[in-house]
Amino acid sequence: MTFMVTVDLVILTIRRAALCALLIRRAIPPFEGAFALPGGFVLPxxxxxxxxxxxxxxxxxLTGVGHLEQLGTYGHPARDPRGRVVTVAYLALLPDAPTPTAGTDAADAVWLPVSDLPSLxxxxxxxxxxxxxxARAKLEYSPLATAFCPPEFTIADLRGVYEAVWSAPLDPRNFHRKATSTPGFVTPTGHSTAGERGRPAQLFKRGPATFLHPPLLRATP
Structure with missing residues (x-):
C-alpha cells in the first residue's frame, strides 16, 4: 500500500488580547469551502x-515564523477521503499578526479566535x-510565552500572553514577582517605555533559560 504524506500547521498568535489560529478556506475538493489548517503534500x-x-x-x-516545533503525527485510515494519508503537524507561534494572503488551493486565509472556531x-x-x-502546557515550564512577544517587552505584555493563552486573568503583582524572580526567564534591557501615559515600564527580553524552575502553573479549576 502506498502512503501519502502531508504537513499541517497550527499557527497561533495573539490579536486583540485573544489567542487566534490561522485558518484557510479550501478552494478545492475535498471539503471545498470549508475551513482548514494550512498545509499540503510533501514533495519528493x-x-x-x-x-x-x-x-x-x-x-x-507568511514567512519567517518565530517558534516552530513538530506537534505530532496523525494517521487514522479514514482521516482523508483521498486515500491513505499520514500528516505530520507543526506548531508555530508568531509574535504579531501579519495579514495573511490566500494562494494556491486556499480561497481565503484568516485569523480566528480559538474560543470561537467554525467546523474544520x-x-x-x-x-x-x-x-x-x-502551547498552554509549555507556558508553565518553558519560556515559550516570549515567542509571542516582540524582542523587547514589558512584564504586562508578557502577562497578557499568559492571560490570552490560558484564557484566565492573572494577578499583576504576583505575576510580576514570579516572572522577574524565575532564574533566566527574562532579562532587563536597560530601556523603558516612553511616550505613554503613566509611569514608564521597564523593558525586558527573553533570558537564557530553556526550562522554568519554579514553573508558572495554571490555576486549578
Missing part, C-alpha cells in the same frame, strides 16, 4: 520542515486542539 525532494515552510508561504503568504475539514479540529493544549 524536500524534508518535512521545508514542506511546512513552503505550504505556509504558498497558502497564506479532515481531523484538523483535533490537531488544532492538540496544538493549543501544547
Amino acid at each position: 525532494d524536500e524534508d518535512l520542515a521545508e514542506a511546512a515552510a513552503r505550504e505556509l508561504s504558498e497558502e497564506t503568504g 475539514a479532515f481531523d484538523h479540529a483535533a490537531i488544532l486542539s492538540d496544538g493549543v493544549e501544547r
Whole structure:
C-alpha cells in the first residue's frame, strides 16, 4: 500500500488580547469551502520542515515564523477521503499578526479566535486542539510565552500572553514577582517605555533559560 504524506500547521498568535489560529478556506475538493489548517503534500525532494515552510508561504503568504516545533503525527485510515494519508503537524507561534494572503488551493486565509472556531475539514479540529493544549502546557515550564512577544517587552505584555493563552486573568503583582524572580526567564534591557501615559515600564527580553524552575502553573479549576 502506498502512503501519502502531508504537513499541517497550527499557527497561533495573539490579536486583540485573544489567542487566534490561522485558518484557510479550501478552494478545492475535498471539503471545498470549508475551513482548514494550512498545509499540503510533501514533495519528493524536500524534508518535512521545508514542506511546512513552503505550504505556509504558498497558502497564506507568511514567512519567517518565530517558534516552530513538530506537534505530532496523525494517521487514522479514514482521516482523508483521498486515500491513505499520514500528516505530520507543526506548531508555530508568531509574535504579531501579519495579514495573511490566500494562494494556491486556499480561497481565503484568516485569523480566528480559538474560543470561537467554525467546523474544520479532515481531523484538523483535533490537531488544532492538540496544538493549543501544547502551547498552554509549555507556558508553565518553558519560556515559550516570549515567542509571542516582540524582542523587547514589558512584564504586562508578557502577562497578557499568559492571560490570552490560558484564557484566565492573572494577578499583576504576583505575576510580576514570579516572572522577574524565575532564574533566566527574562532579562532587563536597560530601556523603558516612553511616550505613554503613566509611569514608564521597564523593558525586558527573553533570558537564557530553556526550562522554568519554579514553573508558572495554571490555576486549578
